Amino acid sequence: TGKELIAQTVHYQSPRSKGPFVAVNCAALPENLLEMELFGAEKGAFTGATERRIGRFERAKGGTIFLDEIGEMPLNLQAKLLRVLQEKTFERLGSSEPIKADVRIIAATNRELLKEVKKGNFREDLYWRLNVVSVKLPALRERREDVPRLVHYYLKRFNKKYGKSVTLSKTALTNLVSYRWPGNIRELANTIERMVIMADTDFIEDADIPENMMSEELPEPSADHGGEDLGNEVKNLERDRIIKALRENNYVQTRAARALGITPRQLGYRIRKYGIMVV
Incomplete structure (x- = not known):
C-alpha cells in the first residue's frame, strides 16, 4: 500500500531528515538472522562470526528505523524490542555493553494487531508502546485516484533506469486504474517495470498490459479436462x-x-x- 514511501516521507520531512533511513522487513528473515540484523553481533558471538557486525538500530542512529511487517516478529524478539523502547538501549549479540538507541521507530503491518494480541501472537505491552500515532493506509483498490500519479511516477523512474521514453495510452491507463491491484503498490511498480522493459515502441497500448491483469481471479476449473491424467x-x-x-x-x-x-x-x-x- 506504500507503507515504506509514507515512512520515508515522515522521515525526510522531520528534524531527523539528515540522519539515515533504515528499513527492515521482519517477515523476510528467520528469527536468528533477524535478531542479528536488528541489534548486530560481536566477533565470535556465534560460529562463523569472524568480525563485528553493526545492526540496523546502530546504523539508524540519529535517524529513523522502519520495521515493516512487525506482526511477523517472533515473541522473544518482541520482548527485546520492547526493552529498546523502554530503556532506549540495546546490546549486540555476544556483548553486555549497552548501546544508546537514538532512533525514531516507525512500524507497519498488514495484520490486525489487536486480534493478534488476543490470540497470543503479539505482546500487548509492545502494541501500546508502538501505537502512539496510527496511520491507516487503504489498499490501492480503495484509492484508485492515486493510480495515475503512481503510474506516471514509476514510468519516469523506469524510463530513466532503462534509458527509454515510454508513454502510456489513455485506454491502457484506464485499464490499470480499473484493476484491483491485490499486490498493491509493489505489484503496480513491478507491472510498470515489466512493461517498460518489454516495450518494442515508445507507446504502451492495451495489448501490452500483462494478460493476468485482464482477470484478477484464477480461471475456474474446467469440467472437461480433455483426457488430463x-x-x-x-x-x-x-x-x-x-x-x-x-x-x-x-x-x-x-x-x-x-x-x-x-x-x-x-x-x-x-x-x-x-x-x-x-x-
Whole structure:
C-alpha cells in the first residue's frame, strides 16, 4: 500500500531528515538472522562470526528505523524490542555493553494487531508502546485516484533506469486504474517495470498490459479436462491454490504458507517447482 514511501516521507520531512533511513522487513528473515540484523553481533558471538557486525538500530542512529511487517516478529524478539523502547538501549549479540538507541521507530503491518494480541501472537505491552500515532493506509483498490500519479511516477523512474521514453495510452491507463491491484503498490511498480522493459515502441497500448491483469481471479476449473491424467490435474489444482494464497496475502510468503498449512520452506520449493513468479 506504500507503507515504506509514507515512512520515508515522515522521515525526510522531520528534524531527523539528515540522519539515515533504515528499513527492515521482519517477515523476510528467520528469527536468528533477524535478531542479528536488528541489534548486530560481536566477533565470535556465534560460529562463523569472524568480525563485528553493526545492526540496523546502530546504523539508524540519529535517524529513523522502519520495521515493516512487525506482526511477523517472533515473541522473544518482541520482548527485546520492547526493552529498546523502554530503556532506549540495546546490546549486540555476544556483548553486555549497552548501546544508546537514538532512533525514531516507525512500524507497519498488514495484520490486525489487536486480534493478534488476543490470540497470543503479539505482546500487548509492545502494541501500546508502538501505537502512539496510527496511520491507516487503504489498499490501492480503495484509492484508485492515486493510480495515475503512481503510474506516471514509476514510468519516469523506469524510463530513466532503462534509458527509454515510454508513454502510456489513455485506454491502457484506464485499464490499470480499473484493476484491483491485490499486490498493491509493489505489484503496480513491478507491472510498470515489466512493461517498460518489454516495450518494442515508445507507446504502451492495451495489448501490452500483462494478460493476468485482464482477470484478477484464477480461471475456474474446467469440467472437461480433455483426457488430463489425475497427477497433472492435482498439480494444477495445487499451483492454483498457491497462487491464490499468495495474492490474498499480498505475496508475503510466510503468511501464504500459514494459510496453506505448510512451512515457508515447503512453499518456496513449490513456487520453484511450478515456476510461479512472485512479485
